[in-house]
Amino acid sequence: MKQNVTSKEIIIIIPKKKYMLDKILEYFPEEDLLKADGFDDAIIGLDNSNMRLIYSKSICIEILMSDGMTEEDALEYFEFNVSSAWVGDMTPIWCLDDL
Numbered sequence: 001m002k003q004n005v006t007s008k009e010i011i012i013i014i015p016k017k018k019y020m021l022d023k024i025l026e027y028f029p030e031e032d033l034l035k036a037d038g039f040d041d042a043i044i045g046l047d048n049s050n051m052r053l054i055y056s057k058s059i060c061i062e063i064l065m066s067d068g069m070t071e072e073d074a075l076e077y078f079e080f081n082v083s084s085a086w087v088g089d090m091t092p093i094w095c096l097d098d099l
């Protein structure tokens with residue numbers, strides 16, 4: 001039997017890393033976590049001893065490349081403007097996961 005479908009089904013896919021941020025915020029709603037702008041999808045965890053977010057360097061590079069940068073430009077931008085920035089004790093942790 002063929003069924004007539006009159007409405008479109010909408011499927012929302014939440015990226016795994018965004019889900020990670022959502023779970024962290026759910027478990028620690030009162031914490032004031034320092035996030036790096038534009039890199040929510042690169043969050044891979046939390047150092048719960050000092051409440052610092054942990055980011056994947058390789059995913060950060062992918063995000064920059066998806067914004068139109070070459071790999072070389074993305075690496076240079078990341079190293080100079082993102083990972084080398086010190087913003088206090090809550091500065092995020094940058095995981096070198098592309099070795």
